[in-house]
Every structure is written in C-alpha cells, then in structure tokens.
Amino acid sequence: MSFQGLDVKEIVIDHETLSVRIREMAMQIKQDYQGKRLKLICILKGAVFFMVELAKSLSDVSLTMDFMDVTSYGASTTSCGEVRILKDLDEPIENDDVLLIEDIVDSGLTLRFILKQLAGRNPASLKICTLLDKPSRRLVEVPIDYCGFAIPDSFVVGYGLDFDQRYRNLPFIAALDESKLPPE
Ligand code: 5GP
Numbered sequence: 198m199s200f201q202g203l204d205v206k207e208i209v210i211d212h213e214t215l216s217v218r219i220r221e222m223a224m225q226i227k228q229d230y231q232g233k234r235l236k237l238i239c240i241l242k243g244a245v246f247f248m249v250e251l252a253k254s255l256s257d258v259s260l261t262m263d264f265m266d267v268t269s270y271g272a273s274t275t276s277c278g279e280v281r282i283l284k285d286l287d288e289p290i291e292n293d294d295v296l297l298i299e300d301i302v303d304s305g306l307t308l309r310f311i312l313k314q315l316a317g318r319n320p321a322s323l324k325i326c327t328l329l330d331k332p333s334r335r336l337v338e339v340p341i342d343y344c345g346f347a348i349p350d351s352f353v354v355g356y357g358l359d360f361d362q363r364y365r366n367l368p369f370i371a372a373l374d375e376s377k378l379p380p381e
Contacts, residue, residue, distance in 0.1 A: 203364055204374035209353055210346055212368045215328075218345050219247070222326065223254030226296065226343065230258065233294040234321065240311065241266040241284065242365065243300030246357035247328040247345075251298065263287055267307060280310040295320040296343075300357050301329040304336040312339065329353070329370070351375065 198205045226235075239248040241264055252262065266284035295315060302308055308325060315323055326343035333350045352375060354360050355367030364371075 198371075200367055200371070201364060203354070203360070203371075205354075205371040206351070206374045208369050208371050209348060209351075210356075210370040215345075215356060215369065216250070219250045219328075220254045222343055222345060223251055226251075226326070227255060227258050230294060230296075234292065235260040236290060236293040236295050236320075237262045237298055238286065238290075238295055238315075239264050239298045240300070240307075243357045243359065244298045244328070246365070247300060248298040251326070261288075261293075263290075265311065267311065280307050282314070290315060290318050290320045292319070292321050294322045295324070297323070297325050299325065299327040301331065301353070302327050302339060302341060303331050303334045305339040306337060308339045309337050328356070329358075346370075 198207070235258060237248055237252060237260055239245060239262065248262070252260070263286045264284065265282065265286055268279065268281045268283060297308070297311065297315070299308060302325075312323065312325075324342040325340060327341055328345040330341060330344045330347045331350055332347055348370075351372040352360070353370050353372050354364040355370045357365050358370070359365045360373060
C-alpha cells in the first residue's frame with residue numbers, strides 16, 4: 198500500500214475503530230472528572246488529532262486546554278532519551294486536575310520527564326491519557342491511566358503521528374514498511 202508516496206505495511210487501526218474507542222475513553226473520563234477542574238494538556242505535535250477528537254466527545258464537560266512541546270525523534274524512529282521543553286504551558290496548573298494527552302508511549306522517557314516537570318507545579322491531580330501504547334518497548338515505568346490501544350512494536354504513523362514531520366494527516370494508524378526506512 199502506498200499513501201502520499203509512503204510505503205505502508207498495513208493499516209493497524211482504521212478511522213472508525215479510532216473514533217469509537219476515543220468516544221469510549223471520553224465517557225470514562227467524563228465519569229471520573231465530575232465536579233473537578235479538568236485541564237487537558239496536549240503534548241505537541243503528535244497528540245493534537247487525538248486531543249481534538251477527545252475534547253469534542255467531552256462537549257458537555259467544562260474544561261480548559263493547554264499545550265506543551267518537547268523534543269521528539271526528528272527523522273529517526275527511536276528515542277535518543279534526551280527530552281527538552283521547546284514550548285512550555287501558557288498557564289499555571291496549580292489546583293487543576295491535569296490530564297496529560299499523549300499520542301504514544303514507547304520507552305516512557307518523554308512522559309517521565311514531563312511528569313516530573315508538571316508534578317512540581319502543584320496540580321490537584323495529574324493523570325496520563327495516551328492513544329497508543331507500545332508496552333514491549335518500555336525502558337522506564339510510567340503510570341498510564343487511560344490507554345486507547347496497546348500495539349506491538351512497529352513504527353506507526355498517521356492520526357497525528359509523523360515520520361520526519363509527514364503523514365500526520367492520515368486518518369488512520371499505519372505501520373511503516375521498515376525495510377524502506379533509512380538506517381539509524
Ligand atoms: P518515548 O519517550 O516514550 O520513547 O517516546 C514518546 C514519543 O516518541 C511519542 O510522543 C512520539 O512522538 C514518538 N514515538 C514513539 N513511538 C513512535 C511511533 O511508533 N511512531 C511515531 N510516529 N512516533 C513515535
């Protein structure tokens with residue numbers, strides 16, 4: 198299969214399946230955050246599509262949103278383990294019930310760094326919501342509270358996830374044909 202000139206091995210999660218699961222996650226979050234000051238924090242850029250869909254499914258919940266950008270893989274497909282804040286939150290999170298929205302948890306290094314940063318800012322609570330999880334790749338444990346899909350170890354793109362900043366706008370999650378990737 199080829200999309201935008203990209204060699205895709207297979208579609209791992211189609212658009213309909215993503216939509217259904219995100220609505221389910223929203224229902225759970227709505228129940229859990231009744232009466233709380235919910236703030237969604239989107240980790241740019243990969244989690245944008247997921248957070249927008251999730252937020253639309255929470256249309257009857259009063260919430261705020263903020264965005265944080267950290268270093269990602271660039272053109273490579275594995276984490277270098279170094280994380281740096283490129284864009285910090287606009288607002289303080291003190292006393293907020295913060296739900297961190299991630300696209301995918303791989304080694305866990307990025308989330309561990311972000312959690313440590315945000316925990317020091319005294320939120321009322323701090324939880325993690327990720328669309329995808331690759332548990333077999335974990336190097337450090339991170340407590341995931343909401344997970345859309347656990348997937349096997351392959352490099353995926355689409356629905357916000359990129360390869361070299363491209364393919365984020367595919368409306369599904371697809372596995373790259375890794376034989377076509379440049380050597381690390
Ligand atoms: P970690 O720090 O958990 O190793 O990596 C987290 C970040 O790496 C994710 O937010 C994402 O940007 C990137 N990442 C990890 N696995 C994949 C993958 O399969 N595809 C893409 N496109 N990015 C990934």
